Amino acid sequence: MNIVLIGAPGSGKTWLATQLSAKLNLHHIEADQIFWNGGDLRSEVQKLTDVDNWVFEGHISKVSDVVLPKADKVIVVEHPEFFSLVRSIKRDWRNFKKVYFNIQNYEKMRTRRDEIIGSLDDVIYWQSGTPIQSLIKKLS
16 A cells, blocks of 8 residues: 655654554655755655555655655645644744744645645545544555
């Protein structure tokens, strides 16, 4: 099974990917990790998704054409915007301005998300903070 997680910064994508990876025995592809380690995001993601049984999260807009055709399931991680701001600030106070402006642009981000997943049939919306067991049942 190949899963793509889509959500705003601080929405809980990494946490959810870690949980799904452990519970469903999937390889966790963390685009942020590739990016911050200086890797070529596009080629690395292409290589990592050539093999089945993965969960991908992060930087979807840069590689949506690579990961979405290979995905069996797409999960949109939804959450209140305020929680994203608080989580992102806790994660890295130095990025406050960047995070703040992301919060200000949520409508644009949601529009872009809807453009990316608009043609997909099998999209699951998951509210951050709800029990993961219900999500795993939907994936079965």
